[in-house]
Amino acid sequence: MKPFEPLDSIAVPILQANxxxxxxxxxxxLQKPRSDDFGQYLFRDLRLRKDGSEVPGFxxxxxxxxxxxxMVGRSNFGCGSSREHxxxxxxxxxxxxxxxPSFGDIFFSNALKNGLLPIVxxxxxxxxxxxxxxxxxxxxxxxxxxxQTVTAPxxxxxxxxxxxxxxxxxxxxxxxxxxxxxxxxxxxxFERRHEAENR
Amino acid sequence: MASERAPRTLxxxxxxxxxxxxxxxxxxxxxxxxxxxxxxxxxxxxxxxRRGIAPRAPQRTFATPDHYVPTDSRDLNxxxxxxxxxxxxxxxxxxxxxxxxFFGLDDRRQGIVHVVGPEQGLSWPGTTIVCGDSHTSTHxxxxxxxxxxxxxxxxxxxxxxxxxQRKPRTMRIAVDGALGAGVSAKDVVLSIIGRIGTxxxxxxxxxxxxxxxxxxxxxxxxxxxxxxxxxxxxxxxxAPDDTTFQYLAGRPFAPAGQAWDDxxxxxxxLPSDADAAYDRxxxxxxxxxQPMVTWGTSPEDVVPITGRVPDPAGVSEAGRRxxxxxxxxxxxxxxxxxxxxxxxxxxFIGSCTNGRIEDLRIAAGVVKGxxxxxxxxxxxxxxxxxxxxxxxxxxxDRIFKDAGLQWRYAGCSMCLGTNGDMVAPGKRCASTTxxxxxxxxxxxxxxxxxxxxxxxxxxxxxxxTDVRKLLDNAA
Ligand code: SF4
Numbered sequence: 001m002k003p004f005e006p007l008d009s010i011a012v013p014i015l016q017a018n019x020x021x022x023x024x025x026x027x028x029x030l031q032k033p034r035s036d037d038f039g040q041y042l043f044r045d046l047r048l049r050k051d052g053s054e055v056p057g058f059x060x061x062x063x064x065x066x067x068x069x070x071m072v073g074r075s076n077f078g079c080g081s082s083r084e085h086x087x088x089x090x091x092x093x094x095x096x097x098x099x100x101p102s103f104g105d106i107f108f109s110n111a112l113k114n115g116l117l118p119i120v121x122x123x124x125x126x127x128x129x130x131x132x133x134x135x136x137x138x139x140x141x142x143x144x145x146x147x148q149t150v151t152a153p154x155x156x157x158x159x160x161x162x163x164x165x166x167x168x169x170x171x172x173x174x175x176x177x178x179x180x181x182x183x184x185x186x187x188x189x190f191e192r193r194h195e196a197e198n199r
Numbered sequence: 200m201a202s203e204r205a206p207r208t209l210x211x212x213x214x215x216x217x218x219x220x221x222x223x224x225x226x227x228x229x230x231x232x233x234x235x236x237x238x239x240x241x242x243x244x245x246x247x248x249r250r251g252i253a254p255r256a257p258q259r260t261f262a263t264p265d266h267y268v269p270t271d272s273r274d275l276n277x278x279x280x281x282x283x284x285x286x287x288x289x290x291x292x293x294x295x296x297x298x299x300x301f302f303g304l305d306d307r308r309q310g311i312v313h314v315v316g317p318e319q320g321l322s323w324p325g326t327t328i329v330c331g332d333s334h335t336s337t338h339x340x341x342x343x344x345x346x347x348x349x350x351x352x353x354x355x356x357x358x359x360x361x362x363x364q365r366k367p368r369t370m371r372i373a374v375d376g377a378l379g380a381g382v383s384a385k386d387v388v389l390s391i392i393g394r395i396g397t398x399x400x401x402x403x404x405x406x407x408x409x410x411x412x413x414x415x416x417x418x419x420x421x422x423x424x425x426x427x428x429x430x431x432x433x434x435x436x437x438a439p440d441d442t443t444f445q446y447l448a449g450r451p452f453a454p455a456g457q458a459w460d461d462x463x464x465x466x467x468x469l470p471s472d473a474d475a476a477y478d479r480x481x482x483x484x485x486x487x488x489q490p491m492v493t494w495g496t497s498p499e500d501v502v503p504i505t506g507r508v509p510d511p512a513g514v515s516e517a518g519r520r521x522x523x524x525x526x527x528x529x530x531x532x533x534x535x536x537x538x539x540x541x542x543x544x545x546x547f548i549g550s551c552t553n554g555r556i557e558d559l560r561i562a563a564g565v566v567k568g569x570x571x572x573x574x575x576x577x578x579x580x581x582x583x584x585x586x587x588x589x590x591x592x593x594x595x596d597r598i599f600k601d602a603g604l605q606w607r608y609a610g611c612s613m614c615l616g617t618n619g620d621m622v623a624p625g626k627r628c629a630s631t632t633x634x635x636x637x638x639x640x641x642x643x644x645x646x647x648x649x650x651x652x653x654x655x656x657x658x659x660x661x662x663x664t665d666v667r668k669l670l671d672n673a674a
Contacts, residue, residue, distance in 0.1 A: 076398035084349040110349035
């Protein structure tokens with residue numbers, strides 16, 4: 001995982017509530033190897049027609065939004081399946097953060113493990129942010145993970161919460177498994193006890 | 200004797216028993232008793248290989264392919280797409296290399312992993328169960344803490360047999376009273392989702408309680424817990440009782456002899472203590488529950504079969520109005536239409552929600568002596584090879600075939616179409632599955648979620664139908 005860098009980027013509004021992972025990454029690409037560029041499959045059926053031509057009007061087909069690294073969505077973003085591919089698609093396309101009032105639980109943890117920062121902000125704040133970035137294509141939003149703040153185009157700054165450990169992993173590009181492997185003695189000891197109790 | 204500890208829920212009892220350690224930020228390393236693996240797991244095995252780590256506890260792992268297997272034959276070579284073929288093939292190889300028990304296509308016990316786990320007695324009360332698939336919540340029906348995880352987490356569990364988790368909140372959903380004729384577990388869970396919404400239980404583990412739930416068969420309980428994820432829940436669970444123990448007794452991977460007696464003694468202590476508190480509570484009355492059917496593109500877009508397609512004009516909130524309009528356009532529906540006026544092209548009976556023997560018995564009971572309506576293509580896909588065998592020994596396959604339904608081999612099939620079994624664009628499918636998302640059963644497919652009885656009724660009438668009408672006629 002690459003270390004998370006401060007973001008000052010165009011933000012992309014996605015106005016659909018309960019955006020499910022089937023929309024973010026359709027099931028017919030689930031068998032592709034991780035070495036593929038999943039960005040090409042992102043929102044495939046919303047973004048592109050069957051013949052591969054662009055759906056006019058879809059937000060990522062409007063030039064300034066193409067460069068966006070921050071996505072702003074509505075509540076229950078990423079609900080549905082456990083497919084980590086949905087996160088890979090957003091990441092490979094270039095996104096590094098998603099801001100929403102709430103997330104599907106599995107999507108949220110998948111995102112953290114792949115360098116995509118899921119940010120929960122109150123629904124009023126997200127609504128205002130969506131208004132601003134939809135009104136002015138190319139409006140910039142700042143995300144500072146160290147300070148745990150999001151700065152909207154109108155200059156207002158909003159603090160967000162994040163687990164310190166997840167933050168540590170993101171900032172340093174560390175993967176959780178390394179840490180767990182360093183704690184293996186605890187797992188082994190627990191397992192011995194657990195198996196004896198359940199025999 | 201009164202216990203000195205604070206009253207605990209079923210969830211809390213399992214959680215505390217599997218707590219290995221806690222991190223500074225409050226995340227808990229949870230021991231995983233049972234790791235189920237299906238044919239989407241190739242990326243997770245690949246992650247481990249790249250780090251030079253071998254799966255640590257193959258004896259606590261179990262694998263069977265379901266998403267990519269063909270359902271018209273047992274020959275993997277009939278899967279045209281080499282990448283898809285490769286997924287099922289990779290699972291066999293990865294399992295063999297690691298020494299993980301594996302039921303392949305040549306094994307009559309193969310099937311959808313969430314059907315096979317309980318069927319084989321792999322899913323026990325009081326245990327932690329994970330799988331790289333969101334519908335792992337199914338196994339909570341046996342009184343386990345079971346939840347879906349992503350690929351990175353699958354590789355973490357393979358490497359360590361443990362997983363970091365923040366303690367979820369708890370929610371109790373109580374359903375009390377008797378269900379009416381033609382009303383099933385599927386209608387119960389669809390009603391719950393209609394009531395609380397697809398984000399209704401986000402961040403929570405749901406425990407289903409009440410006399411209706413206690414009265415359900417194990418099959419029915421599995422159906423309810425299966426769709427917990429469609430209510431946004433991390434997991435769903437039901438306290439183990441005699442129904443659970445009778446279901447598990449004698450299954451191949453269940454404890455046996457003295458170990459069985461000891462296990463049951465332990466399992467009897469699992470139900471939530473009388474005064475245990477939940478973060479949220481919801482209650483439903485069984486008598487209010489009707490046969491349900493979805494009209495839209497989210498499982499919460501659900502109405503009783505006696506209802507109508509909603510009208511966006513009546514919705515005040517702009518975002519919701521827009522979503523509704525979009526859903527109706529995708530589904531090809533006109534506001535105000537009676538649900539029973541909707542003609543259907545496909546029927547799909549199967550999946551981890553409703554592919555068990557009881558589901559097939561109910562569906563067969565409805566189609567018996569009737570014919571699939573002209574122009575309708577109806578499929579029955581058993582959840583496992585053993586469900587298929589059992590159904591055949593009861594003559595259910597004959598009933599289906601005589602009525603004009605296709606009788607196929609076990610797998611996920613048309614639930615999400617990754618094996619190529621798909622609903623064509625613009626076609627309408629009455630489906631016993633769990634998701635009606637845009638494109639779920641194939642690009643442009645239009646899905647109506649309903650129970651096996653309702654799906655069978657749709658098959659023989661060619662339209663969405665109140666199955667109670669057919670029951671009345673039959674009586
Ligand atoms: S039957 Fe459907 S929901 Fe169940 S595991 Fe298979 S694809 Fe997923």
